Amino acid sequence: MQPISLNTIHALATAILWLFSCVAASAETPEVTSPQVDSPTRVLFVGNSYMYYNDSLHNHVRRLVVAADAELGQALQYKSSTIGGAALSHHNIKHLTTPGQIGVDKPFQLVILQGGSAAPLSQARRRQFRKTVKAFNQVITKRGGKTALYMTHAYVKPHKRASPENIHLTKKLYTTVGNKINALVIPVGLAFEEAYRRRPDLQLHKNFDGSHPNLAGTYLAACTVYASIYGKSPVGNSYDYYGEIDPRTVKFLQQVAADTVREFYSRQLK
DSSP, rough: OOOOHHHHHHHHHHHHHHHHHHHHHHHHSOOSSSSSSSSEEEEEEEEEEHHHHHTTTHHHHHHHHHOOOOHHOOOOOOEEEEEETTGGSOOOOOOOHHHTSSOSSSOOOEEEOOOOOOGSOOOOOHHOOOOOOHHHHHHHHHHOOOEEEEEOOOOTTTTTOOOOOOHHHHHHHHHHHHHHHHHHEEEHHHHHHHHHHTTTTOBBBBBBTTSSSSSSHHHHHHHHHHHHHHOOOTTOOOSSTTSSSSSHHHHHHHHHHHHHHHHHHHHHHH
């Protein structure tokens, strides 16, 4: 038997590393890249304080829809179920999605699930998140709806757990779980990262905790959700929270949301 040369060993090692890198990259590439519901009108948002801060995310998304398409806006039935400091598993998804239980008589067409901010940061929490999403998706699907996952933003200073690694863990968790259940992943966390990269001076978090979004952060999240679930660009939308957000910031956040969604899904928006 001939000994294996160093060149052969090096080539094999390179091939193995390349294979692992391809597997890792594919795990963070979304398989669902288009809205699974055409112009959804019955939408349920399920999450925690990340959703209810600043007049509630679902209100901002609804107003973006109304500003873009008044006729569609008239048909919207949005609901939001949020529990402060909650993990996704704290919600009673069977009750929330039963027609008529929370004021919507027909089944929800789309249910957007947001996990706790620390869900990606430990093996035990990642395992619980995967288990919960799988179980919730079965309930949502059985009732004729589709599931979407709201990728959370990462902590920044002064939060004690702020780390550059967090957004990578978050992206990997949400994308792999989304691919597993064939769900749309909404890249809110990536939009925050891109906004900070382009304008480090802009604040998107509450300065007292480095965790919760401020008004600009919620607006960016809303634009990202709108672009993701309707497949339409928010750029040029007239909604600015009744003048509370300055025109330059509105334009910037709309563009970041549109660019992030295009890049994440590798497709154009309407």
